[in-house]
Amino acid sequence: MKSGRVAILPVKIAVRFFSRTNIISQMQADDMKLLQEFASGNSEHAFATLVQRYINLVYSVALRRLNNAGEAEEVTQAVFLILARKAGSLRAGTILSGWLYQTAHLTSANFQRAAMRRQRREQEAYMQFTQESEADHSWQRLSPLLEEAMSRLGKEER
Numbered sequence: 001m002k003s004g005r006v007a008i009l010p011v012k013i014a015v016r017f018f019s020r021t022n023i024i025s026q027m028q029a030d031d032m033k034l035l036q037e038f039a040s041g042n043s044e045h046a047f048a049t050l051v052q053r054y055i056n057l058v059y060s061v062a063l064r065r066l067n068n069a070g071e072a073e074e075v076t077q078a079v080f081l082i083l084a085r086k087a088g089s090l091r092a093g094t095i096l097s098g099w100l101y102q103t104a105h106l107t108s109a110n111f112q113r114a115a116m117r118r119q120r121r122e123q124e125a126y127m128q129f130t131q132e133s134e135a136d137h138s139w140q141r142l143s144p145l146l147e148e149a150m151s152r153l154g155k156e157e158r
Contacts, residue, residue, distance in 0.1 A: 031096040039088035047087075050096070051080055057097060058104045065108035075111050079104045 031053075037046040058079045062072035082103055090099065 032090075032092060032094070035083075035087050035090060035096065038084070047084065050083070054097060054100050055080075058100050061101055061104035062108045062111075065105065066112060071111060071115075072108075075104065075108050078107050078111075082107070 031050065034043075034046040034050050037043045038050070055076065059072055059076045062075035062079075063069065066072050066075065079100060083100065090096075
């Protein structure tokens, strides 16, 4: 029981500290200012600052969901593309870190579903190909026998 209290105590102190210093509100305001700066003037510096600030958050969410570094990188790129596209339409009170977390989570889930659908389609195509190949193989075995039988027939019977 004591180990749980020890772990909770620093969190409580941190929450009290941040709420007193209003750092979280300042960060949120700064995020929205950077986002508006990007949306209104296509400021690459503003967007790069946001990416640098939140790339680890987005990547870690995707990696935990997908368990694949390459796929997590793809999702991370997709999330920041979504942010760039929706930058001007996010509400003023949006907590960007929360929005990015949720978007990363949903994008990872969509990526996972698409991968499963793609794998299922590829498996079906493979099965269809192998069935067609078996039919071709059967025809290759049957073809010489058919030719031999046809050659035994007389001209009138062919």
